[in-house]
Amino acid sequence: MAESPASGSAASGASTAWHALSAEEALAHQKVETATGLSAAEVASRRSTYGPNKLSEAAREPRWRAFLRQYKDPMQVVLLAAGVVSLFLPGQFWTGVGLILLTVFNAVIGLNQEGKAESSVAALQKMMVITARVLRDGEIAWSGVSGRARDGRTPLTEQTPFVIGSVTKTFVAATILQLVEEGLLELDDPVRRHLPRLTMVGTEITVRQLLDHTSGLADLFNDATRRGIEEHPELAWSADEVLATLHEPWYDPGEGWAYANTNYFLLGMIVERVTGATLAEELQRPFFGPLGLGTTRVLDGRAGDPLQPAWTTIFWASGAMSSSATDIARWGDALYDGDLLSARARREMLLVNEDDYGLGAQRIELDAETAGYGHTGLLNTYTTLLLHLPREDVTLALLVNRTDVDLAAALAARPPGGASLLELARGG
16 A cells, blocks of 8 residues: 555645535546546546555545455454464464465455355465564564465565555655755755656646645546556556656645655656666665665566566556565664654654645554554555554564455454454564
8 A cells, every 4th residue: 555644633734625625525536537537436446456546535534544444244354354363373273274264265255256156276376465574673573474476386485575556655755855865855846846847747846745645746547557557568658658648637736635646656757867876776775775675676567577567667656666574564664763764854754644644654543542654555466554653663564465455454353362463563
């Protein structure tokens, strides 16, 4: 699903009155349908295939809550939660129990979705793959893996890279904040100051408005890019081709809030323009190298990549990175609890609006007593959660090779006689 949308109430400085009136919401849904050529319901249904969608951007419910709440069948929730938690209980017996439960879970999902029985082999081929790592006070609290690579044979580890989707936005936002600290740009700079030839970007849109999704720009996932991904995934797109597909802005800059991948696509372009380096090179300099993030990289659609060229070039700085549970946990700990950013920059990043979004950061509330910062990622067939709980000083990374995952239930549910995954992370 990257810090994920949050449920806080702090103001971000930009008006968020968009969600105050039902009439405004109706207008937002109309813009969704105009921009995509799909009904709002059809856009929502495509979340499991394409990741962030426009309906969640216009709805009052925070994106993280809709993202974490996708299953309603109690049996599915119990199977998933019990299977995941069992993997992290000590002893080979519980590991075996966890793998069995997850196998049953995937078989049930297959039966429900396809409406017919699947063979044991087919069910195993659909096995959910999960990698997770938790840091407490900067040290490994626990980690674990379930499943194998998509070839059905290669074993996985906590260092196996998965597509991280919108968690990519945390890297891009941190890069922009570092460039501000270095004096190379300002948060309130007009975007056109750094990208002067992009006439489709209004002269009043600022870097800050890209970071917090208040620019009003339409999302780059639209009818044209969707067709490109579906019909010719092997073809790379240029930045000009991607931006040429944009529909009219959804609202005036600063007058609303709507999650749009376009914002971070443009931030990637600003990074390259200001530094003279590629985005991949600039992320390597302050982050990948110093933090030892050896499995993390910007995807380019090369042979062997988990995403084909259309995916990597369309979503690029908004979601086309891969990483591992080990790296994402280390990244989150450095970003939210280390000295990666100055105290001032971190405060800017974590000051969320009433849609629970800051500067590339989401506030995630798991229950009445548990809230933190991070980001969700959802792209293609991959789901990612990065979550830092400041009160507990815990950073959690969870990477899954499916989209239909109820992460909230998986983290909070308790198996008979055991602790929840979240309780294990806290040391309970």
